[in-house]
Amino acid sequence: MTKILSIGTQKNMMLTSEYAVVEVSVNDLDFVFDCEYAAVFIFTTSESTFLSWLSKVRSNSINFHSLIYTENSDFSDLAMVDGLIPNNIDDKINYYLLRKEELNLNTNDNLENKLLSYLWMSKERSLRPSRIINKGVNYKYPFIELWDQGEGKDLWLNRMVKAGHLAQEKLIDRIRQCGSCQSSLLNYVDCCSDCGSIDLKIERALHCFACGHVGDQNEFIRSGGMVCPNCLNTLRHIGTDYDRPIENQRCNNCNNIFIDAKVSVHCFTCGQKNDIDDLVQKEYFSFTLAHNGIIKIKTGNEPQLLVTSVGELVTREHFSWMTNWLNKMAVRKNEHHLFVGLKFVNLLELTKAMSTVALTGQLEAFNERLRKLLRTTDIFCQYSDDTLFFLLSGVSEQSIKIIQEKIGTISKEQQGNPLELIASLHLLPESTLSNNVEFWLAERAQKMGN
């Protein structure tokens, strides 16, 4: 039976009409979760109490993906909170339960599965960083920190994006850190570009129109008025008698004069003096689920839906290198090779909407037909979530027609089915390719999208 947990006192609020509410005192932090709660409401005005409960729920192995709501707008934007208590709470819970049914991951075994499941349970969720004030401002992803205290989270997140499990959603912030100790407690100081001294003074110079003399403004002050020290003209009106040229800076240590000072960045933590270029720049994003992550959630397997049974896959880098090389060989040896792009137009929608078993069946049937077409010498790569690129080398002109027809047939056989396929064939050599193969491939993918 679906339950929801209400922590602390709520004032006359009808939380749900459908589900059983379990109430617990906000001070009962020793509370032991005996079952899964679809939603948890935390009623408190104390930030520390709220954060304790938030961590307690998110680090609990059966409740880490529960919906968490607050009535306090100070806490509703925190990284692991689902927001203010919505009006349609039962709808949210129903959606949660629906998602739960589709969840096919063992969430006990690792961080990756936990994170994917957490993101899956609510449409609005993303993995968000929180600002941490420690050795300056820094960002951490609280959800990840709860489950893994190790280092190298940035790399791990990068890998998750590369694998297509997560997608960058929004750039939250960019920070700079000391090149020596990674602290971001930094002081940006103007200094002399010659001797490095920070003892600078600003000199305001005046420019006499009558004789063109430029000098420190103090030199112009004579018995209450302003007189040019060079031509002795009295300067009355700015704009007609004189003006102020750009302000200069003078180094009190070496007397060097300059307009723009050099900026040196002193680390308060370790004392290192960094040049701006020596600073380590870091960007923090929020992340949402990507295509492969959704497949993994629904199947429990690493997603290689498209290609598992077709043959051996090469990386995009290798594929573009091969394309370029074959293109050159085609010119030199007067041969023909065939580039084939296949785009599964509605794959992403299908992974969301269709039963996994049925979709896997569809793709397997497709792979079967494709296998018949390919030889072991043909190479292919997964260019994007829903696009495969192939290179069929040493194709005779007669066989091109056959291949074209066969691919046409494969496409047509797919037509009545929910899986929509677009094919694009290009005979190599292709003169526009040699300038920039990456661009050429991107263009092929782009054209299939339209």
Ligand SMILES: [Zn+2]
């Ligand atoms: Zn430092």
Ligand SMILES: [Zn+2]
């Ligand atoms: Zn100096």
Ligand SMILES: [Zn+2]
């Ligand atoms: Zn003058």
